[in-house]
Amino acid sequence: xxxxxxxxxxPKMLATIALLVFxxxxxxxxxxxxxxxxxxxxxxxxxxxxxWNLPGGFAGYISxxxxxxxxxxxYTTGALINLFGISPAITFLTGGAVAALLALLFxxxxxxxxxxxxxxxxxxxxxxxxxxxTNINALGGAEGMLLPMLLWSPEFEKIPFYYxxxxxxAVTILIMYKIRKSNLGFRLLAIREDEDKAxxxxxxxxxxxxxxxxxxxxxxxxxxxxxxxxxxxxNPASNFSILYSANILVMAIFGxxxxxxxxxxxxxxxxxxxxxxxxxxxxxYRLVLYGIILVLITMFxxxxxxxxxxxxxxxxxxxxxxxxx
Amino acid sequence: MGGVYAxxxxxLSLIFGVTRVTQIAHTxxxxxxxxxxxxxxxxxxxxxxxxxxxxxxxLFIIGALIYKLIVSHLSKGPPIATLLALFGVVLIVxxxxxxxxxxxxxxxxxxxxxxxxxxxNLGISLPRLxxxxxxxxxxxxxxxxxxxxxxxxAIRATSQDRETAQVLGVNVGKVFLIVFGISTALAxxxxxxxxxxxxxxxxxxWQWMGVVFSVVVLGGLGSIQGAALxxxxxxxxxxxxxxFIGTQWAPAVAFIILLITLMVRPHGLLGAKEERI
Numbered sequence: 190x191x192x193x194x195x196x197x198x199x200p201k202m203l204a205t206i207a208l209l210v211f212x213x214x215x216x217x218x219x220x221x222x223x224x225x226x227x228x229x230x231x232x233x234x235x236x237x238x239x240x241w242n243l244p245g246g247f248a249g250y251i252s253x254x255x256x257x258x259x260x261x262x263x264y265t266t267g268a269l270i271n272l273f274g275i276s277p278a279i280t281f282l283t284g285g286a287v288a289a290l291l292a293l294l295f296x297x298x299x300x301x302x303x304x305x306x307x308x309x310x311x312x313x314x315x316x317x318x319x320x321x322x323t324n325i326n327a328l329g330g331a332e333g334m335l336l337p338m339l340l341w342s343p344e345f346e347k348i349p350f351y352y353x354x355x356x357x358x359a360v361t362i363l364i365m366y367k368i369r370k371s372n373l374g375f376r377l378l379a380i381r382e383d384e385d386k387a388x389x390x391x392x393x394x395x396x397x398x399x400x401x402x403x404x405x406x407x408x409x410x411x412x413x414x415x416x417x418x419x420x421x422x423x424n425p426a427s428n429f430s431i432l433y434s435a436n437i438l439v440m441a442i443f444g445x446x447x448x449x450x451x452x453x454x455x456x457x458x459x460x461x462x463x464x465x466x467x468x469x470x471x472x473x474y475r476l477v478l479y480g481i482i483l484v485l486i487t488m489f490x491x492x493x494x495x496x497x498x499x500x501x502x503x504x505x506x507x508x509x510x511x512x513x514x
Numbered sequence: 515m516g517g518v519y520a521x522x523x524x525x526l527s528l529i530f531g532v533t534r535v536t537q538i539a540h541t542x543x544x545x546x547x548x549x550x551x552x553x554x555x556x557x558x559x560x561x562x563x564x565x566x567x568x569x570x571x572x573l574f575i576i577g578a579l580i581y582k583l584i585v586s587h588l589s590k591g592p593p594i595a596t597l598l599a600l601f602g603v604v605l606i607v608x609x610x611x612x613x614x615x616x617x618x619x620x621x622x623x624x625x626x627x628x629x630x631x632x633x634x635n636l637g638i639s640l641p642r643l644x645x646x647x648x649x650x651x652x653x654x655x656x657x658x659x660x661x662x663x664x665x666x667x668a669i670r671a672t673s674q675d676r677e678t679a680q681v682l683g684v685n686v687g688k689v690f691l692i693v694f695g696i697s698t699a700l701a702x703x704x705x706x707x708x709x710x711x712x713x714x715x716x717x718x719x720w721q722w723m724g725v726v727f728s729v730v731v732l733g734g735l736g737s738i739q740g741a742a743l744x745x746x747x748x749x750x751x752x753x754x755x756x757x758f759i760g761t762q763w764a765p766a767v768a769f770i771i772l773l774i775t776l777m778v779r780p781h782g783l784l785g786a787k788e789e790r791i
Contacts, residue, residue: 251594253601298777304593305536309727310776313769316724320766431720435605442598473617476609483602487595488587 209359216351225347229419231460232354236361236412237433238440238452243365243405246447247374248398249381250300251308254315256433258288258406262413263428264322267334270418272327281414288410289403296402300395303384312434319429333424336417350419354412361408366449368404377401381447432476439479442486445493454494517649518711519745522704522722523729524656524738525697531736532673532693535585535596539603541719541726543698546607547573547705548622548714549615555622562624562710563644569702577698581691589690604719612716621713645707652703653742656696660738669693673736721765728772734782744783 216225237259244250262284269280299310323331338346368374376397379387388394417423436459444455459479466475490496526540547569554565580603588596629640660666671679672689680686708714708722729748733740748768756764775782 249592249594251597299773302776302780305597306731306776306780308594308597309536309538309723310773313724313727313772316720317766317769317773320763320769324762435601438598438601471613473609473612476605477613480602480605480607480609483605484584484599487599487602488584491591491595 212355216348222347225351227460227464229347229350229354231457232351232358233412233416234436234440234456234460235358235453236354236408237437238444238456239358239361239365239449240405240408241437242441242446242448242452243368243377244398244401245405245441246451247369247377247381248401249304250398250402251304251438252311252405253308253434253438254311254313254318255405255409255437256429256431257311257315257318258292258409259413259416259433260315260318260322260425260429261288261291262410263417263423264328264413265410266414266417267336267423268328270336271334277414277418281411281418284414285407285410288406288413292403292406293399296399297395300398300402315429315431315434319425322429323425329424331425333422333426333428336421336423338421350415353415357408357411357415362449362453364404369449373397373400435476435479439483441493442483443494445495448493448495451493451495458494517646517745517749518704518707519725519729519749520742521649521652521700521707523726523733523741523745524653525700525704526726527730527733527736527738527741528656528693528700529697530730531738532669533585533690534593535600536593537600537694537697538597538723539580539600539607540697540701541722542604542607542611543573543576543701544705544708544722544726545611545714545716545719546576547702548709549611549620549705550702551706551709552615552620552622552714555624562622562706563626563648566648566703566706569706570699573702573705574695574699577701578691578695580698581694585694586687586690608716608719615716617716619713619715622709624710626710641710645711648703648707652700656700656738659696665689665692721768724765724768724772728768728775730782731772731780732775732782734784737782737784740782740784 212228215228219225237255241252241255245252262281265284265287266277266280269275269283270277275283295314299307299314302310322328328334368377376387376392376394379390379392380394380398384394413428417428440455440459441452442455443458444453445451463475466478470478486493522541522544526537529535529537529540550569550572551562551565554560554568555562560568580600584599584603585596588599624641626641626644630637631640631643632638660670668679668684668689669692671682671684672686676686679689725748729741729744732748733742733744748771751771752764752767755767
């Protein structure tokens, strides 16, 4: 058994520590709101993509409707703050719980469907959810709602959101890492490789798929709430925008489906890229480009950017088989 | 209304039935049909119903290209890879349409606008009646093509048993290419007709996706007769919903029917029961 001090000196560990220090100190150096805003978006997307990756990457159940959980989180927070005056911290968690409950209800039914049909069912659910919210007048209908702002000086108002989203992102990554190494993780991989065989081997596939789906909805529910409170405004068109689902897919596939590092790479790369692109070319050209990237990656680099290292030949020699093989 | 849904959905059903590909870019290609007719009617001055004669071959080519350039290369991999690549196609096409024609609402103006034929007290709008006529023609042509031509027989053989068809000398790759072309051409017909009846904008295809997929799933995957039946059912339920509950709920109907069908009877009304999806 290796002791902690040796473990600390491993390159991977050193890099992680360096990254943590960098993220902690970042607001002290770059205190302009703009940089913090970008970082907050990166953290939010890391949470979204890492969670999507649990049923999507590990179990092979691609969801086109993950925005639903994000949107429900936002609306739970909006409704609880505006209609009942409840403190934000509680509403964020409630948002996660509402999303998880929805995942339990929907997952139990829809996860019997396989592959493409599950994907379409999730899309259907997300669009239906958007319609329902749009038609509830108490939630502001299509206009949406304004949320009270955090009463901090403008100079510091982004700081709590920065550390908040960073914390959630770290927790999400850690939990996904733990799941990856756990029995649940192996069972999900077995489902991805061959669901019929997994079932024949005595794995209660539906149960584990639903568990994965619930976990994967909880975190988007939380960041959906934080995002709503951060932006200070929610409406169905933007909080339930299919764009979130599209972004999640592109980021996950670009980074590498079914890995822990892939979503982090994908989220970071695409948030920065989309910022650069929104200055240079319009939003629509950006989405055309995303579409092209999505097509090219699935055709030529199905395991994502993270697999480049393995393609060249890593020392670890451990090549993860992706279901896109 | 159900008639147009039938044309929109039959292409999707055909693609699934023969190639087993879930063509999620189908509805965005219907939008392309809309805009092509809009452009032909507005800038060139072609009668919108005649413009169908141009949208059909154009969309056939687009469909064939999507198969040739993307889908055929992914056919060896799992279906999910194709699905993801087609999601990329959705993003490309939707936003290209938005760049070319803006994301605003558009409508095709034609001489048929606002005209109606009165049968007793019942007024039937002329464009809708003509649209129904066109869908009937398209469906009959599709049926005759599949039934009586050599290619049609090859398509049906491939849909029943791909391996055996291949052994018997059917060029499966060519069949798939033609199926993608025909299905996308049907999307073009549906698009031109939708454009004549309704106003439209590029992102509308997400809503149609609900309609078209619920038609296909309700009818039974791969069953074109089922799709026609389901299209009429969904058209009627939608009309009833907008009449009794409120127009704003009508777009949700299709999605709710889709969800219920997937839960209760995933093989649809006329689909093969043993099919595991």
